[in-house]
Amino acid sequence: MKKGVMRPGHVQIRVLDMKEALKHYVDLLGLIETDRDESGRVYLKAWSEVDKFSVVLREADEPGCDFMAFKVVDEDALKQLEKDLVEFGSTITHREAGDLKDCGRRIQFTSASGHCFELYTDKKYTGKWGLNAVNPEAWPRGLKGMKAVRFDHCLFYGDALAETYDLFVNVLGFYLAEQVIDPDGNRVAQFLSLSTKAHDIAFIMHEEKGKFHHASFFLETWEDILRAADLISMENVPIDIGPTRHGLTHGKTIYFFDPSGNRTEVFAGGDYNYPDHKPTTWKAEDLGKAIFYHDRVLNERFLTVVT
Amino acid sequence: MRQFNITNKTSKQSFVCREEDYILHAMLRTGIACIPVGCGGGGCGVCRINIISGKADFGRMSKVHVTDEQLNNGYALACRVKPKSDLVIECAPNSKSSQQRADLTKQLNEVSQ
Numbered sequence A: 001m002k003k004g005v006m007r008p009g010h011v012q013i014r015v016l017d018m019k020e021a022l023k024h025y026v027d028l029l030g031l032i033e034t035d036r037d038e039s040g041r042v043y044l045k046a047w048s049e050v051d052k053f054s055v056v057l058r059e060a061d062e063p064g065c066d067f068m069a070f071k072v073v074d075e076d077a078l079k080q081l082e083k084d085l086v087e088f089g090s091t092i093t094h095r096e097a098g099d100l101k102d103c104g105r106r107i108q109f110t111s112a113s114g115h116c117f118e119l120y121t122d123k124k125y126t127g128k129w130g131l132n133a134v135n136p137e138a139w140p141r142g143l144k145g146m147k148a149v150r151f152d153h154c155l156f157y158g159d160a161l162a163e164t165y166d167l168f169v170n171v172l173g174f175y176l177a178e179q180v181i182d183p184d185g186n187r188v189a190q191f192l193s194l195s196t197k198a199h200d201i202a203f204i205m206h207e208e209k210g211k212f213h214h215a216s217f218f219l220e221t222w223e224d225i226l227r228a229a230d231l232i233s234m235e236n237v238p239i240d241i242g243p244t245r246h247g248l249t250h251g252k253t254i255y256f257f258d259p260s261g262n263r264t265e266v267f268a269g270g271d272y273n274y275p276d277h278k279p280t281t282w283k284a285e286d287l288g289k290a291i292f293y294h295d296r297v298l299n300e301r302f303l304t305v306v307t
Numbered sequence B: 001m002r003q004f005n006i007t008n009k010t011s012k013q014s015f016v017c018r019e020e021d022y023i024l025h026a027m028l029r030t031g032i033a034c035i036p037v038g039c040g041g042g043g044c045g046v047c048r049i050n051i052i053s054g055k056a057d058f059g060r061m062s063k064v065h066v067t068d069e070q071l072n073n074g075y076a077l078a079c080r081v082k083p084k085s086d087l088v089i090e091c092a093p094n095s096k097s098s099q100q101r102a103d104l105t106k107q108l109n110e111v112s113q
């Protein structure tokens, strides 16, 4: 967080059909609807988050991810980051306060991998959903489905990983937590973090720019992952893989698809880092085990199915 | 309830699909694998097909993978196709992704051998 970029703030996901999408994100995943806007976008949050929203759904003809945003500590840091981005060579687009409801001004830029990112510092603080600010109970009643605890990270597919690394590490202040290196010494996957978390964002090498692999939500325990798997079967939702464990980050995980084909992950556990930790390295030859620790083989779908 | 035969012209495989089911989901239930399976939601384009003959209804699908014009010309994503008659189809992946998939399948098979 050395440049003032604090944490993942929100992700805007395109869906083909809003009604179907809400069944997925609200009824199944357990996010809470907090608002809608004139353009038809729907705002959602997970219960333990303190700000008003972390997921924005937009109906469109092409599924995928519009942008992922990070919250910055204060306005001064945001101004400095904007200068640094311009110096780095990024083109900045300004989004006025209120363009996303109850969110302050945002600056947008595109990574070399072809993904749009945002920085902002203000968003309405609504507190944890269903809990008192003073003497809060352990969890709120009335949560649905998988009861997602928080929006945690995204994985993007694209090329130009080295330039993207440069942007995230040297300009935005992320650090490299984990990587996959091919036999020629090229980094083909990079897991980047701002915090003690195993990752706040990840990129995997892919020919085509700007692809969205998944948005991930935190659950507390392995038991919660199994329960998520049960719900996925009960609802006949297309499953990608799991419940299993990742080698990378060692998180316990399950992947499934929303009704527009965007991948969702819920995961529990995983590694932690402090500033004295060195990056963890996996060899590309062992990618099967790195991604799916138990099967130790990659399913082709993990590599090729993106929106 | 009506049900129809779906035939892949290239692989000569057939399976039965009820009229309210998407053909990719029906194929998965039968255990036959004559169309590649991706997201199941009309988003990834992996299950792209060409409908050579027959009538069908369509759910919403990504226009990146099937434009309106292509839809009129018989292209579709199998996970968004509900049959209204017997169908004869062939796989019609978009060139780039299909080559990538073919390469990957080869690599993965080499590794597992």
Ligand code: FES
Pocket (backbone or CB within 6 Å): A261, B024, B036, B037, B038, B039, B040, B041, B042, B043, B044, B045, B046, B047, B048, B077, B078, B079, B080
């Ligand atoms: S399986 Fe992804 S579009 Fe049909």
Ligand SMILES: [Fe+2]
Pocket (backbone or CB within 6 Å): A153, A154, A155, A214, A216, A265
């Ligand atoms: Fe993930």
